[in-house]
Amino acid sequence: MTSFIPPLPDIVLEPIVRLALSEDLGRAGDLTTDATIPPDTTMAVNIVGRKDGVIAGLDAASLALRMIDTSVSLDIETPDGAAVAPGQVVARLNGSARSILTAERTMLNFMGRLSGIATLTREFVSRIEGSDAKIVCTRKTTPGHRAVEKRAVRCGGGTSHRYGLDDAIMIKDNHIAACGSITEALKRALDYAGHLRMVEIEVDTLDQLEEIIPLKPHAVLLDNMSCDNLREAVRMVGGAFTTEASGGVNLDTVAEIASTGVDFISVGALTHSALNLDLGMDAA
Incomplete structure (x- = not known):
């Protein structure tokens, strides 16, 4: 089971949620609700799972509701990071019908997308159970939506590669090409980094790995290597720094990749290819 993942701070969520609500409400608000629902109407609804999965995005959904109406109650029964089954209640809402109906689609959009990411992440994590490797997003x-999507990965039991260009140095093949050599690129990065910035470098071959081992980067990205080469790379590094496998990772290959002994396995599909989890809002 995933440990408690704290919600993102409102100062991080607010611009994302505000944009989503503004996109939906446009210039005139919720015309359908305004036309059909008297202002004093109240209702109770439940957010319900319609497929098996893992919940994420309740922090964004909750803020969307609060930005519409702080008086509507939201009682969470299946928190972020928890498994959900068809028919299972995730949360109960009670209050102004107008407010609930106006917030409904934005709430479900966040939860469906982010729960889909958490669900796919949980599938990858389960495939490598028993190994020491960790699944990371990119x-x-x-x-x-990077902040909410990376949190959703955590809700599914994964962790994150760097959040952006500004929190770690990651030397990729085009950096190496522009520098003229892999050794020169790594030397420049290590000289620049100081003692608190991590430096990772991508290698495509075992020859490249052999060249950079004496320079001791903090981590190496083993890109699109066969499992045999990954095993040899782990042996060559010998625990001197962190190893990460990337490329060709899917649900069918991830277990064998984990068996090679790499520390991390990065999976871009967690955030670029996850399907929405089907959730609904039903009258109680």
Whole structure:
């Protein structure tokens, strides 16, 4: 079971949620609700799972509701990170019918998308159970939604590669090409990094790995290597720094990749290819 994942701070969530609500409400608000629902109407509804999965996104959904109406109650029964089954109640809402109906789609959009990411992550994590490897997501996220999508990965039991260009140095093949050699690129990065910034470098071959081992980067990304080469790479590194496998990772290959002894396995699909989890809002 995933440990408690704290909600993102409102100061992080607010711009994301505000944009989503503004996109839906446009210039005139919720015309259908305004036309059909008297202002004093109240209702109770439940957010319910319609497929097996893992819940995420309740922090964003809760803020969306509060930004519409702080008086509507939201009682969570299946928290972020918990498994959900068809028919299972995730949360109960009670209050102004107008407010609930206006917030409904934005709440479900966040929860469906983010629960889909958490569900796919949980599948990958379960495939490597028993190994010491960890599943990590990448920067292949929906523009503007990186914070919520990376939290959803955590809700599914995964963890994160760097959040952006500004929190770690990651030397990739085009950096190496622009520098002229892999050794020169790594030397420059290590000289620049100081003592608190992590430096990771991508290698495509065992020859490249052999070249950079004496320089002792903090981590190496073993890109698109066969499992035999991954095993040899782990042997060559010998625990001197962190190893990460990337490329060709899917639900069918991830267990064998984990068996090679790498420390981390990065999976871009967690955030760029996850399907929405089907959740509904039903009158109680």
